[in-house]
Structure formats: structure tokens, C-alpha cells
Amino acid sequence: MLAATFKAVNCSRSVHNWQKVLPIRRFSTEPFQPIPGRVPKKVDNAEEAVSYVKSGMRVYIHGCAATPIVLVDALAKYGKKANLRDVNIIHIHTEGPGTYAREEYKDHFRSNSLFIGSNMREAVNSGRADFTPIFLSEIPLLFRRNIVSLDVALITVSPPDQHGFCSMGTSVDCTRAALQKADYVVAQVNKFMPRTFGDSSIHMSHFDVMLEADLDLPKIHTGTPSKEELMIGQLIADNLVEDGATLQMGIGSIPDVVLSKLTNHKDLGVHSEMFSDGVVPLVELGCINNSLKNVHQGKIVGSFVFGTRRLYDFINDNPAVAMHDAQFVNNPVVISRNPRVTAINSCIEIDLTGQVVSDSIGTKMYSGVGGQVDFLRGATIGYDGLGKPILAMPSSTNKGVSKIVPFLKEGGGVVTTRAHVHYVVTEFGIAYLFGKTLRQRAYELIKIAHPDHREELEKAAFERLKVMPSP
Structure with a gap:
């Protein structure tokens, strides 16, 4: 499906690589603005999709129902296999097991929750993970003001439309700001992600890698009210x-x-x-x-x-x-x-x-x-x-x-x-x-x-x- 939408090439949004690809024209980090002549690399293997991550990098993870669980699990496996060190994971509430925060991954990853989900409570309270108190309204400022710089962003989006636009669907929150500032963006493309209006659109030319992975979105589990x-x-x-x-x-x-x-x-x-x-x-x-x-x-x-x-x-x-x-x-x-x-x-x-x-x-x-x-x-x-x-x-x-x-x-x-x-x-x-x-x-x-x-x-x-x- 994705192969019919774009021709795959490998390039990065980081400054040094952009100087090679587009030596004269400046590019915009505005997600609504397509970047002329730039297409992401398509991969079929999740570990390959996250293999750009190196020791000491700071990685943002899309949250809540949009958690890119396939990419997150692959990052944990790849990090252990490649013996990555001191990779800092930034996120709000995420779904899924949060594998990277488990005891056996403590030498490779350290989570920093801007809002703690149930999958991070044990790690935070055991000292293996961090928590940053901050208003949700001000999280985007961390990224836009470069107080917290981001090397990589892992996100979930809908498939691209005929114009090449994907949707962040269920979660725009602080992710739009993260996408604007991250050097390298990996998108998990999921046909079950709804397309939404507002600020949720992002052109696929802003992605470095796209991985097709269709799975049901996480669902809320509420009990009977007392x-x-x-x-x-x-x-x-x-x-x-x-x-x-x-x-x-x-x-x-x-x-x-x-x-x-x-x-x-x-x-x-x-x-x-x-x-x-x-x-x-x-x-x-x-x-x-x-x-x-x-x-x-x-x-x-x-x-x-x-x-x-x-x-x-x-x-x-x-x-x-x-x-x-x-x-x-x-x-x-x-x-x-x-x-x-x-x-x-x-x-x-x-x-x-x-x-x-x-x-x-x-x-x-x-x-x-x-x-x-x-x-x-x-x-x-x-x-x-x-x-x-x-x-x-x-x-x-x-x-x-x-x-x-x-x-x-x-x-x-x-x-x-x-x-x-x-x-x-x-x-x-x-x-x-x-x-x-x-x-x-x-x-x-x-x-x-x-x-x-x-x-x-x-x-x-x-x-x-x-x-x-x-x-």
C-alpha cells in the first residue's frame, strides 16, 4: 500500500544530511508544508526502522492511543542487542508494556515521563525512571524553546492520502511540537488510526522512515462506577x-x-x-x-x-x-x-x-x-x-x-x-x-x-x- 504512494529513498532531516540533499533551498519544519523532492524510506522491519537511534540520544514517543507500540518494542530489543547506553525516552502517558523501562533495560534506557501512565509507575517509584512536573499547556514549549532537544521522534499516523498527508489522529497534544523539533522522525503507519481535522495533519515528506504496522489502537478499560x-x-x-x-x-x-x-x-x-x-x-x-x-x-x-x-x-x-x-x-x-x-x-x-x-x-x-x-x-x-x-x-x-x-x-x-x-x-x-x-x-x-x-x-x-x- 505504501509502495504505491511514494518512491523510497533514505535521507535525514538533520542539518548535515539536509545540506547534502538540499544544499541551497531551506526547508520548513511546518508539518502542513510538503518538502519538495523529499520522500521517506520505507522499511518492513521494525528494528531497522529504529536503528538510527544511538547511545546518548533523546527519543520522543507519541502517547496514549497513538503509542507506536511496534516501534517502541523494537527499540527496546534493538537497544539491548546493540548495547545502547543512556538513551533518554521522553513521553506523556503511553500505552503498551513500556518494555524499555523494565529492570533488564536500565543500563540502556531511561524514561522521563511528563505524565506518568500505569506502565511507568513502578519504574518511576523504583528510581529507574524520571518524572518531570509540568503543565500540559507548557510541554510544547520545552521542545519549541529547545529546553529539551529531541534527536528522534517515534509516532503513529494514518496512511497518507492522495496528497501525501498523514494524520496524527487521536493525539496531537505535544506531539506536533516534537515533530517540528526532532532531527529524525520514524512513523508507524496504521490503517486503524483515524484521520482527524485541526492540527493533526503532517506531510509524509517530514518523515525519515515509514513502517507499515496495522494493529488495533489501545482502548480504555473502565470498570463499573461505584x-x-x-x-x-x-x-x-x-x-x-x-x-x-x-x-x-x-x-x-x-x-x-x-x-x-x-x-x-x-x-x-x-x-x-x-x-x-x-x-x-x-x-x-x-x-x-x-x-x-x-x-x-x-x-x-x-x-x-x-x-x-x-x-x-x-x-x-x-x-x-x-x-x-x-x-x-x-x-x-x-x-x-x-x-x-x-x-x-x-x-x-x-x-x-x-x-x-x-x-x-x-x-x-x-x-x-x-x-x-x-x-x-x-x-x-x-x-x-x-x-x-x-x-x-x-x-x-x-x-x-x-x-x-x-x-x-x-x-x-x-x-x-x-x-x-x-x-x-x-x-x-x-x-x-x-x-x-x-x-x-x-x-x-x-x-x-x-x-x-x-x-x-x-x-x-x-x-x-x-x-x-x-x-
Whole structure:
């Protein structure tokens, strides 16, 4: 299939090789701009595709549903076989086994997660891998400002169209910036990758190597929502989401439950760093029509998606969905231009003054900063003054330990400061903290804590604040 699309030659985007191929004409790193006279090399072997990688290089990996699993696994095998050393792997949440981060590869590769997925938690918490705290909106700046230089990028794209354009499909996020700055780009071409609109197109002349590897995209696995999550979702849908709202939601049971409870709402819009299957039925019912949005009116805007085949089929060749760079999607000023921005995010722990932990459980790293603060802030500074920044969590862990605490666990990272927090929702109600004093915040949070913990929390609040919590 690819052979009919291009004639294979071997050349690199690195400066010294480009001087040989195009000694006079300058080339553009803009993915929408074809590079005249340049075609990538087609290979049939994944290890050959990654064989450009040398010791000491920095390699970017496309994330989430777009993880190029065939290339990633081949890189691990090739690295061990070639005895590569000190190869730094840069990525956000990826899917697949993350072979390169296993114990037996520690002398060859070191991962640096800009957002930690489940396949990297053990390595990060064992010291074999790194984590960089950073807002999703600012990850592209790392590459564009050359704070983090990239030697190689491994990505997944759709097959090229008749004009030679491929699509990054499910994940534009920070990958567009990585492609613009990487010296060498290897593309895993997958017929199951949907073609999306927005900033997702890239001409194949920007690739150095293309490998055809068709396999189903990774799918999200969500369990049945708990009773507490169902109650939280209902509270948010009934009390905080208004008709005409522009929604942002993350991954997880609570956002999915909220969406399932919005079937009687109208004129909803979506501007979200990511979205999943829950938006599809609301579009089909006409509840989501994006008609009142000010940024890309009439379109769902995201930077990546993660869901099931139903979602991937929905976004495929759908002009009503625009996938854009995270530096744009997650920009609080851009977010604030939309009406009634309602940002729904989850957290792990919150203390009685409103400090929120979202990326760790004590010293154990769990996820990352992501776009939580980007969207909470965007909702807060909304031009219409009607935004709702929402944090939601069950009041207790599965073991019955309160998630509302007098003091954060030692080592817990404050992702969202107490000055950012407005609405906090548990199954026991909604606490509104904006403009509240410390004793008032403690009072509101204790009211939505599990009843089994309220007396203890009240005593702890008095010990900490030297005054009883009160409205």
C-alpha cells in the first residue's frame, strides 16, 4: 500500500544530511508544508526502522492511543542487542508494556515521563525512571524553546492520502511540537488510526522512515462506577452544569457518569484537553452541538482522545471534531473565551485549607500535573464570569480512609493550590471555597467528608487553626 504512494529513498532531516540533499533551498519544519523532492524510506522491519537511534540520544514517543507500540518494542530489543547506553525516552502517558523501562533495560534506557501512565509507575517509584512536573499547556514549549532537544521522534499516523498527508489522529497534544523539533522522525503507519481535522495533519515528506504496522489502537478499560461515583456525577450534572456550558473533562468514572446524566441538557460544547466515549451519545442526541462556543464554534475541540473503537470511528474524518496542539487547547486565556466553562477534574487528596494533591499518594508518584490547573484557571477567569472550576473525588478510599485530611501525606505534591480551588464535590455534597477563610474552608470541607470522619476532622481543624471551623 505504501509502495504505491511514494518512491523510497533514505535521507535525514538533520542539518548535515539536509545540506547534502538540499544544499541551497531551506526547508520548513511546518508539518502542513510538503518538502519538495523529499520522500521517506520505507522499511518492513521494525528494528531497522529504529536503528538510527544511538547511545546518548533523546527519543520522543507519541502517547496514549497513538503509542507506536511496534516501534517502541523494537527499540527496546534493538537497544539491548546493540548495547545502547543512556538513551533518554521522553513521553506523556503511553500505552503498551513500556518494555524499555523494565529492570533488564536500565543500563540502556531511561524514561522521563511528563505524565506518568500505569506502565511507568513502578519504574518511576523504583528510581529507574524520571518524572518531570509540568503543565500540559507548557510541554510544547520545552521542545519549541529547545529546553529539551529531541534527536528522534517515534509516532503513529494514518496512511497518507492522495496528497501525501498523514494524520496524527487521536493525539496531537505535544506531539506536533516534537515533530517540528526532532532531527529524525520514524512513523508507524496504521490503517486503524483515524484521520482527524485541526492540527493533526503532517506531510509524509517530514518523515525519515515509514513502517507499515496495522494493529488495533489501545482502548480504555473502565470498570463499573461505584455508588459514590454515581452520586458525585449526579450532583455535578444537576447542580453545576448549565445549558450552554462548555465542558472539559478528564479520564475516569466520574467524568463519564457526569456525561451520562446530561441527556436533558442543551447547547453544550466541548473544549477539553481530552475526551472519551461519553461525548458520543450526547452528540447523537443533540445535547452537544457547540453552537454557543466562541472558540471554534460548532466543533468539539481536544488535543487527544482515549476510548474505544466507537470513539475512534466517531472522530474519523469528522469535520465537527478539531484536534489541536496542547499549547492552544490548554491555554487558560483561550479557554476563558468560551461560555460557562465547566471544568471537571479529579484529585487524590485535599487538606482542610483546600490544598489539592492530584499526582501522588504521599511520596509515591501516580500520574502528573496534566491540564488540571490549565482548565481550572481557564474556567475561573472566563470572560462571562460564569465558569465553574470543579474538583471531584469520593470522600474516602476503598479502605475507608478519608481523602479530606487535616494535613497532606508526607511527600504529597500540591498540584492545585488552595487559591485555585472553587468547587469540591464528594458523594455527600458540594463545598464552595472561593473567597472563604481557612476556618470557613474547613467547615465546608468537613460537611462533605464521610460522616465517620467528621468529628475527628473537626478536632484536627481546631488543633491546626486554633479556632473552631465555622460558616
